[in-house]
Amino acid sequence: MALKFRWRKWYAKSNNLSEQRVFGERPNIVISTCFQAAWEKLIKYMDIDAKFIQPSYKDFKINTDEISSAIDDHTIGVVAIMGNHYGGQYDPVWEINDIVEKVNKDRGFQVGIHIDAASGGFIAPFQEDLPDWDFRLKNVLSISASGHKFGESCIGTGWVVWRQRENLSDHVAISVSYLGGMGESYNLNFSRPASGIYVQYYKFLRYGISGYQKICEHMMIHAQKIRERLRKNEI
Numbered sequence: 001m002a003l004k005f006r007w008r009k010w011y012a013k014s015n016n017l018s019e020q021r022v023f024g025e026r027p028n029i030v031i032s033t034c035f036q037a038a039w040e041k042l043i044k045y046m047d048i049d050a051k052f053i054q055p056s057y058k059d060f061k062i063n064t065d066e067i068s069s070a071i072d073d074h075t076i077g078v079v080a081i082m083g084n085h086y087g088g089q090y091d092p093v094w095e096i097n098d099i100v101e102k103v104n105k106d107r108g109f110q111v112g113i114h115i116d117a118a119s120g121g122f123i124a125p126f127q128e129d130l131p132d133w134d135f136r137l138k139n140v141l142s143i144s145a146s147g148h149k150f151g152e153s154c155i156g157t158g159w160v161v162w163r164q165r166e167n168l169s170d171h172v173a174i175s176v177s178y179l180g181g182m183g184e185s186y187n188l189n190f191s192r193p194a195s196g197i198y199v200q201y202y203k204f205l206r207y208g209i210s211g212y213q214k215i216c217e218h219m220m221i222h223a224q225k226i227r228e229r230l231r232k233n234e235i
């Protein structure tokens with residue numbers, strides 16, 4: 001939603017359109033067909049078209065050769081999935097960043113990248129030898145992660161972090177003053193359980209970075225063993 005509202009503002013300004021007139025323009029998002037069902041909801045509920053890119057059949061990652069031509073002046077962003085829910089492969093966000101950078105420069109756009117790290121948000125930070133994949137890349141504007149997967153929290157705990165407030169998260173923040181101070185709500189629903197946050201916070205404190213590092217290393221060893229046995233057809 002933040003990307004959509006950000007795009008609207010930019011599109012209205014670039015085309016001298018009124019706020020009302022720009023509502024009639026239908027934006028799109030560029031994403032690999034390895035998307036998880038959550039994205040189908042965005043597309044269906046939020047009036048956003050999807051520009052699907054087939055993954056490469058060799059490695060199941062988004063085919064980066066097709067990204068540039070998929071982007072147009074109605075594109076609110078490119079999604080990089082880290083990792084997809086089929087095999088866990090990461091879309092190479094470091095390559096997508098270079099492509100988006102060039103498109104923006106050549107065509108005067110302001111397209112950004114959202115990283116769907118629902119499955120990789122608690123894995124990628126603990127993997128060594130991974131190229132920069134987060135806000136260290138200029139065009140990464142937001143990252144989402146599920147706490148209830150490898151963060152070991154309760155179901156329904158998720159995070160979204162934005163690169164900046166101005167012209168991005170401030171589009172979707174609703175400020176309220178009636179809960180004992182100023183607070184900002186970013187959810188579609190207003191009231192929600194806080195238990196996942198407590199559990200997650202406890203895990204953060206209990207494990208610390210070194211604990212999550214160990215969990216991640218163990219998972220990688222298991223994944224490696226399963227891969228080897230699958231290759232040998234023992235499973």
Ligand SMILES: Cc1ncc(COP(=O)(O)O)c(C=O)c1O
Pocket residue numbers: 035036038081082083084085116118119145146147157158
């Ligand atoms: C890549 C990806 N995106 C989004 C989701 C949805 O995340 P959540 O279950 O936190 O709503 C999942 C969950 O399986 C996923 O794997």
